[in-house]
């Protein structure tokens with residue numbers, strides 16, 4: 001299923017808050033609707049957010065196409081800034097917007113800017129899918145035969161332009177007949193694992209076992225897990241990884257149980273400006289996301305809440321980082337540079 005469908009004057013976004021029971025698209029005719037879709041997680045997942053934001057800029061360019069060039073650019077750059085403010089952690093958002101801003105600043109004709117923005121957004125989408133397939137090939141080499149793999153949150157087709165990052169490695173490994181079971185963390189509080197990953201993998205006839213997040217440790221103790229693979233929202237130059245809340249705990253458990261812990265991410269997820277993960281902003285989300293499941297309160301409506309959407313896994317807990325350019329192993333500061341350069 002496609003997360004993003006760009007159709008000339010509108011962007012259709014698969015509303016992921018309604019999955020897995022309802023398959024419905026949100027029609028975005030302007031960039032503010034795209035901003036809302038990102039903030040409310042109708043579209044989510046680091047690469048998918050970047051793709052949606054890029055098309056949001058294209059929609060904005062068409063909204064302003066009758067303005068003279070200076071006004072056109074001023075309004076367009078304001079739309080870029082508003083898209084940048086939707087969510088703070090996934091660097092793919094800022095990476096995509098930066099590429100669009102370069103185009104806005106480079107060209108001097110309104111029609112030329114619009115044409116080049118549309119080409120760039122399409123490139124960002126198609127390139128992400130291609131990177132995911134390459135990542136799948138590189139990562140599957142690490143996966144043993146009859147592998148029982150644990151994954152967290154959703155780093156699949158629903159988080160990207162297709163095929164997925166962590167789930168791309170699982171898909172490629174499954175196509176090679178190497179996956180005997182995927183243990184899927186439900187991933188509280190928004191249940192991306194239960195609602196999205198379980199749905200995606202079952203659609204592909206990949207065997208899954210859904211577990212609560214608090215069961216992962218016991219599964220490892222029972223020796224049910226051969227390796228763990230997750231996605232990422234931002235990776236610093238030293239290999240520290242920001243990913244869905246709960247990832248750090250899995251990495252600590254993996255170390256304690258001597259289980260390989262892999263992170264899969266395209267080059268657009270790396271933030272080469274950050275020496276370490278300490279500076280990665282961790283998004284905090286609304287309290288009711290924890291107090292409620294759907295529309296039902298499962299906690300006192302006025303209970304205090306701490307709701308960080310991500311956590312930080314230090315590089316020393318990561319066995320390897322799987323990218324579209326190849327597999328990166330420690331020393332990460334040195335080897336990220338060697339494999340990816342500075343990301344250009």
Ligand SMILES: CSC[C@H]1O[C@H](OP(=O)(O)O)[C@H](O)[C@@H]1O
Nearest residue numbers: 044045046155159231232243244
């Ligand atoms: C392909 S990386 C997806 C990444 O994004 C998810 O976060 P969210 O659902 O809040 O956008 C999660 O951290 C995944 O690993």
